Amino acid sequence: MARKIRTTFPCIVASIVFCASIYHHYLRRTITSDHIPPSPITTTTTSFFAQSPLSSPPPVVISTTSVLLHDWEVLVIVSPQLAGDYSGYSCLFDTDEASAATFTGVLPFPDRFLFNCVLPVRARRRLPFRQPSLLKSPEIRPQRDSSPPLLLRWSYLVYDSLTTEDDVVLFVKGVNTRQGINRDPKELMCVFGDYVKTAVKTSMQEVFRCQRPKLTAQADLVKVSLEILAENRVVPSVAYYTPPRKLASKGGKFLLCASTMVYNVAKFLKEWVFYHSKIGVEKFLLYDNGSDDDLGKVVEELVQEGFDVTTYLWLWPKTQESGFSHAALYASNCCKWMMYIDVDEFLYSPSWKNSSRPSESMLSSLVSTNSLGLGQFEISCYEFGPSNQEVHPIMGVTQGYDCRLSHENRHKSIVLLEAIDDYLLNVIHHFNLSFGFKSKKLSTDYMVLNHYKYQAWPEFKAKFRRRVSAYVLDWTQKLNPNSNDRTPGLGFMPVEPEGWPQMFCELRDDRLKDLTWKWFGEKSSLGYDRMAWQRGYNR
Structure with missing residues (x-):
C-alpha cells in the first residue's frame, strides 16, 4: 500500500506541473485586446x-x-x-x-x-x-x-473633444455601451483639469455635450473628461479643451459637401472624388481611420488639381457614427448640406442616361429647390458583387463591377446640417432631425446609390481588420450573426468562400458603367482604354 502511494504521488505532482505549464503557455489565447475589463483610473504618463x-x-x-x-x-x-x-x-x-x-x-x-x-x-x-x-x-x-x-x-476612453460657440462636445467610448440605451445626463459631469466641472446637457451614443467652463487664462493645456457620478469614476482621457474651431472655408458656405470615414482607400479615392465633384459635390471631408497606404499623397495630388479635399485624423476603431456627428458640427460653418456615403458608393440617377456630360446642377438642383421643412434625403442602395473580378479593376469600380443583388438594401443620406437635432444621433448614415424638419425617401427610379460592397476578394478581405460597422464590432467573434453588416456565407474568418467571384450576382446592371464611360472614358494614344481619373486632370 505504501509503495502504491509512493508511486502515485509523483505522478500527481508531475500532472499538476504539466497542466500549469500548458495553462500558462496558452493563457494569451483566452484574452483578447478588445475584451478585457477597463483598467482603474491611474496616472497616464x-x-x-x-x-x-x-x-x-x-x-x-x-x-x-x-x-x-x-x-x-x-x-x-x-x-x-x-x-x-x-x-x-x-x-x-x-x-x-x-x-x-x-x-x-x-x-x-x-x-x-x-x-x-x-x-x-x-x-x-x-x-x-x-x-x-x-x-x-x-x-x-x-x-x-x-x-x-x-x-x-480604446474601449473605455474620452478620445476627442470639439468646442463650439455654445458648448463642449466629448466623444467617449465605453459609457453608453448598449444600443438604444443611454445614461441620463444627470448621472454625469464634464471635468476640465483637476477641479472644474460642468453639467452634461445631452448623452447619446458616444457623444456628450457639456456646458462650457469658466476657466482663468493659463498656459498649460487642460485635459477634459467625463465623470460617472454614481461610480465616483472619471473616464480616462486623451482629449483636451481647446478654443472653438471649425473647418476652414475658402470663401462662402458650400451648398453641398461629402463626408466619410476611410481606411486605406488611396486606390479608390480619385475615382470617387472625381465623379462626385462633377455632379455637384464641392468639398470632401475625410475622417482617416489610421490609413497606412498612400492616402496623404493621393489627397495632395487631388488638391493640386483643384479639388477641395480635407482629412481629419480619426484613429479610433468602431467610431463611424461619432465621426459623422463630429463632421456635422465641424463643417457646419462651411457646408449647408452634407452627403454621408462611403468611398465604395456612387450616387446615380437613371434620368442622367441621355446626358452627354456631367453637370454640377445634377445634385445642386436637388438640394437648392428644397421645400420648406425638408431636412434629409434618404437614398436606397444597390449592392454589387465581385462580378468575376479577382483583383481591383484598374479602370475603377464603376467599370469593373456590373452585377448586383436584385433588391435594394438600406439607405444613405444627404442632410441639411442645421436640421440635425442637438443629440447628433445617427444610425447607418442618416440622422435624427430637429422638430419641424422631415426626411424624404427618394425612389430608385429617381436616384440610387451603387454600393460596390462585395469586391474582388483581396479588397474585401481587408475589411476584416478595420471594419467600422456599428453592430458587428469584430467579424471574427460569433456575435450578432444575423446583422446586415455580415456577409452571407462568409462565416467568422477571412477565408475566401468557394465561388466568391460569382457570388451576389442576381442582376446585370451596367447603367452607371456605360454612363461613366461616356462621360470620362477615352482611348489613349497607346491603344488602350482608360478613364479620366487614371491620368492628370483639371478641375
Missing part, C-alpha cells in the same frame, strides 16, 4: 527616453500616454517636443521586451506625435497591462523607480 551613449548626459524625458487598440496594437501619444528623425524607435514593456515603434502621424488639437507598436506575446500574459517606454536605442535599458502606469483601453 510614462517616460520617453531619447537614448544616448553612456558617457552622454541623462536622456531627455518627455511625457507619453499609451492606449491599447485592437489586435494588440499600442498607440503611444507623445508631446510635440520631439523633433528630427522619427525612425528607429522602440517600445519597451515592463516584461523587458521591446517591439518596433512606427511613426504614424500627428493627433490634432493640440498636435501630438503618434507611434504604433505591438504588445509582445509574453506581455499579453501579464495582467494588468502597463504602458511602455519609448526608446531610441532599446539596447540601453532605463532605470525604473516604480511600475509604469496602466495601459489605457
Whole structure:
C-alpha cells in the first residue's frame, strides 16, 4: 500500500506541473485586446527616453500616454517636443521586451506625435497591462523607480473633444455601451483639469455635450473628461479643451459637401472624388481611420488639381457614427448640406442616361429647390458583387463591377446640417432631425446609390481588420450573426468562400458603367482604354 502511494504521488505532482505549464503557455489565447475589463483610473504618463551613449548626459524625458487598440496594437501619444528623425524607435514593456515603434502621424488639437507598436506575446500574459517606454536605442535599458502606469483601453476612453460657440462636445467610448440605451445626463459631469466641472446637457451614443467652463487664462493645456457620478469614476482621457474651431472655408458656405470615414482607400479615392465633384459635390471631408497606404499623397495630388479635399485624423476603431456627428458640427460653418456615403458608393440617377456630360446642377438642383421643412434625403442602395473580378479593376469600380443583388438594401443620406437635432444621433448614415424638419425617401427610379460592397476578394478581405460597422464590432467573434453588416456565407474568418467571384450576382446592371464611360472614358494614344481619373486632370 505504501509503495502504491509512493508511486502515485509523483505522478500527481508531475500532472499538476504539466497542466500549469500548458495553462500558462496558452493563457494569451483566452484574452483578447478588445475584451478585457477597463483598467482603474491611474496616472497616464510614462517616460520617453531619447537614448544616448553612456558617457552622454541623462536622456531627455518627455511625457507619453499609451492606449491599447485592437489586435494588440499600442498607440503611444507623445508631446510635440520631439523633433528630427522619427525612425528607429522602440517600445519597451515592463516584461523587458521591446517591439518596433512606427511613426504614424500627428493627433490634432493640440498636435501630438503618434507611434504604433505591438504588445509582445509574453506581455499579453501579464495582467494588468502597463504602458511602455519609448526608446531610441532599446539596447540601453532605463532605470525604473516604480511600475509604469496602466495601459489605457480604446474601449473605455474620452478620445476627442470639439468646442463650439455654445458648448463642449466629448466623444467617449465605453459609457453608453448598449444600443438604444443611454445614461441620463444627470448621472454625469464634464471635468476640465483637476477641479472644474460642468453639467452634461445631452448623452447619446458616444457623444456628450457639456456646458462650457469658466476657466482663468493659463498656459498649460487642460485635459477634459467625463465623470460617472454614481461610480465616483472619471473616464480616462486623451482629449483636451481647446478654443472653438471649425473647418476652414475658402470663401462662402458650400451648398453641398461629402463626408466619410476611410481606411486605406488611396486606390479608390480619385475615382470617387472625381465623379462626385462633377455632379455637384464641392468639398470632401475625410475622417482617416489610421490609413497606412498612400492616402496623404493621393489627397495632395487631388488638391493640386483643384479639388477641395480635407482629412481629419480619426484613429479610433468602431467610431463611424461619432465621426459623422463630429463632421456635422465641424463643417457646419462651411457646408449647408452634407452627403454621408462611403468611398465604395456612387450616387446615380437613371434620368442622367441621355446626358452627354456631367453637370454640377445634377445634385445642386436637388438640394437648392428644397421645400420648406425638408431636412434629409434618404437614398436606397444597390449592392454589387465581385462580378468575376479577382483583383481591383484598374479602370475603377464603376467599370469593373456590373452585377448586383436584385433588391435594394438600406439607405444613405444627404442632410441639411442645421436640421440635425442637438443629440447628433445617427444610425447607418442618416440622422435624427430637429422638430419641424422631415426626411424624404427618394425612389430608385429617381436616384440610387451603387454600393460596390462585395469586391474582388483581396479588397474585401481587408475589411476584416478595420471594419467600422456599428453592430458587428469584430467579424471574427460569433456575435450578432444575423446583422446586415455580415456577409452571407462568409462565416467568422477571412477565408475566401468557394465561388466568391460569382457570388451576389442576381442582376446585370451596367447603367452607371456605360454612363461613366461616356462621360470620362477615352482611348489613349497607346491603344488602350482608360478613364479620366487614371491620368492628370483639371478641375
